[in-house]
Amino acid sequence: MSLIALAPGIFYFPGAVNSFVVVGRETDALLVDTGLDDSHARKLLRAVAEAGLVPSGILNTHSHADHHGGNAFILKRFPELKIFAPPLEDAVITHPILEPLTLFGARPPRELQGKFLLAPPSPARLAPEPGLCRMGGADLELIEVAGHASLMYAVRVGEVLYAADALFGPDALSKHPLTFCADSGLQKASAAKLAELEGVRTVLPGHGDPTDDLAGLVAVNLAAYERTTAAVLAAVDAGAASIDELLARVCDSLDVTMTNAGAVVLNRAVVSAHLTELLETDRVHMKVTGNKLIFGTQA
Incomplete structure (x- = not known):
């Protein structure tokens, strides 16, 4: 070539x-x-x-x-x-x-x-x-x-x-x-x-x-x-959850199937990045509950 x-x-x-x-x-x-x-x-x-x-x-x-x-x-x-x-x-x-x-x-x-x-x-x-x-x-x-x-x-x-x-x-x-x-x-x-x-x-x-x-x-x-930001926000709207739980919801909504550890950590980082953006624009809130870092739409 x-x-x-x-x-x-x-x-x-x-x-x-x-x-x-x-x-x-x-x-x-x-x-x-x-x-x-x-x-x-x-x-x-x-x-x-x-x-x-x-x-x-x-x-x-x-x-x-x-x-x-x-x-x-x-x-x-x-x-x-x-x-x-x-x-x-x-x-x-x-x-x-x-x-x-x-x-x-x-x-x-x-x-x-x-x-x-x-x-x-x-x-x-x-x-x-x-x-x-x-x-x-x-x-x-x-x-x-x-x-x-x-x-x-x-x-x-x-x-x-x-x-x-x-x-x-x-x-x-x-x-x-x-x-x-x-x-x-x-x-x-x-x-x-x-x-x-x-x-x-x-x-x-x-x-x-x-x-x-x-x-x-x-x-x-x-x-x-x-579209990714909207998918992450919709996942949070479905109920307060941890990042890994939100990742699974986002993947389901976007028809993404992860089959190896590399895909999981990469996509987890993407969800985390969009969560930070949503936190900074006050559309999502973060708290610690039951020894878990939880994201929800209510403070």
């Missing part, structure tokens, strides 16, 4: 997670997000080489394993490369155990240490602050889009926007109705902020196909995020 051109000097490599490639000086190629594992990274490097380019740096938009899992393989081939990431995210990429540890709340069992939650470590450093910058010989603009992760950057190069996981393609939203987030309020605000950008002709989501309809893609994502 080859790199696909989005504009002169701007490419992407499609996969379960898209990799964004920006050409800088001569044959320099900044790699933005390296995929889940060695397989994606190997194919990405082959495509970059076939295009006559050489990796000049790596930017991870955030620290989820499917966006930096290929770093270690690429570093074996190009050990001199520098890896950049937003604040907080750099710590998780350097110490990946932080991701499953945070989701589980303690040292994670083996079932939560697979490649989807625990990528190989790679030494990340802080990326420049949001705004115009040069990285790996490439000129680009970093845009803060926190919410899906504690902090995340979208990348704009001229008329092309790589939205990372601030926006998902329609198929990805349909497949995963409980779209992951660390902060659902910020997730919505970040998506809405991208809709205000002027002069964007092509937008590439982290998961999905490129489109020329930025406003339409934002609208689809905001509708999906609001």
